[in-house]
Amino acid sequence: MASTLHSFASAADLAGSLADKVASTLSAAISARGTASIAVSGGSTPKAFFQALSTRDLAWEKVTITLVDERFVPADNPRSNHLLVDANLLQNKAKSARFVPLYQPAASVEVAARLATEKSAEIGIPFDVVILGMGGDGHTASFFPGGSNLAKALDASTPRGIITMEAEGAGEPRLTFTFSSLQDAALLVLHIEGEGKKDVLAKAEGNGDEADMPIRAVLRRATSPVEIYWAP
Numbered sequence: 001m002a003s004t005l006h007s008f009a010s011a012a013d014l015a016g017s018l019a020d021k022v023a024s025t026l027s028a029a030i031s032a033r034g035t036a037s038i039a040v041s042g043g044s045t046p047k048a049f050f051q052a053l054s055t056r057d058l059a060w061e062k063v064t065i066t067l068v069d070e071r072f073v074p075a076d077n078p079r080s081n082h083l084l085v086d087a088n089l090l091q092n093k094a095k096s097a098r099f100v101p102l103y104q105p106a107a108s109v110e111v112a113a114r115l116a117t118e119k120s121a122e123i124g125i126p127f128d129v130v131i132l133g134m135g136g137d138g139h140t141a142s143f144f145p146g147g148s149n150l151a152k153a154l155d156a157s158t159p160r161g162i163i164t165m166e167a168e169g170a171g172e173p174r175l176t177f178t179f180s181s182l183q184d185a186a187l188l189v190l191h192i193e194g195e196g197k198k199d200v201l202a203k204a205e206g207n208g209d210e211a212d213m214p215i216r217a218v219l220r221r222a223t224s225p226v227e228i229y230w231a232p
């Protein structure tokens with residue numbers, strides 16, 4: 001599917017503009033069917049966007065927020081994406097939103113993935129908004145090059161839900177929504193910042209295997225247009 005690059009002079013300008021776009025998308029979903037959903041990424045990039053979005057005036061009590069992926073750690077662990085969202089997005093006006101975590105204590109990461117899949121089924125499909133990030137290796141969500149379940153994660157026929165992923169660059173075992181769960185969001189955003197990430201994007205947009213740069217699956221096969229938000 002086509003992608004559109006939205007470039008901004010600063011990270012602050014990007015955060016404000018993306019927060020406005022996401023807020024209007026969520027509000028439109030609420031007007032249309034009474035609820036809205038958004039899946040966000042972790043990492044370091046989204047913090048300012050989360051903080052801007054948290055101040056936007058909409059019926060947050062009708063919004064369900066979840067994560068695109070999560071490290072298999074409790075929410076009090078500094079590596080937790082839940083902790084990042086709790087501290088930066090579930091604040092201010094957005095405090096009244098419902099949050100659906102991916103992590104929960106379980107005997108194994110596989111059991112946690114099954115439980116998270118069951119829980120996420122309540123959210124409804126497709127997501128109204130998905131915010132993806134991208135690592136320097138071209139991963140997105142927890143679709144890491146060389147990942148233990150990468151082929152399954154990227155296969156469009158894999159049922160929607162959360163699966164596990166282990167990879168050299170991932171740190172802890174991961175819980176990640178599948179490509180099939182994310183790729184048809186009403187608003188599908190790739191949020192990246194810095195010249196380095198722009199170079200990685202250019203390489204990903206070139207020839208090569210999806211397995212080498214999994215973001216290519218989104219850029220090439222997502223059924224929704226990919227809105228790329230970039231600032232230096």
Ligand SMILES: O=C(O)[C@H](O)[C@@H](O)[C@H](O)[C@H](O)COP(=O)(O)O
Nearest residue numbers: 041042043044045133134135141
């Ligand atoms: O759990 C995570 O780490 C994210 O979901 C991951 O996919 C992230 O978006 C990229 O790794 C980019 O991370 P940065 O924003 O820190 O560069």
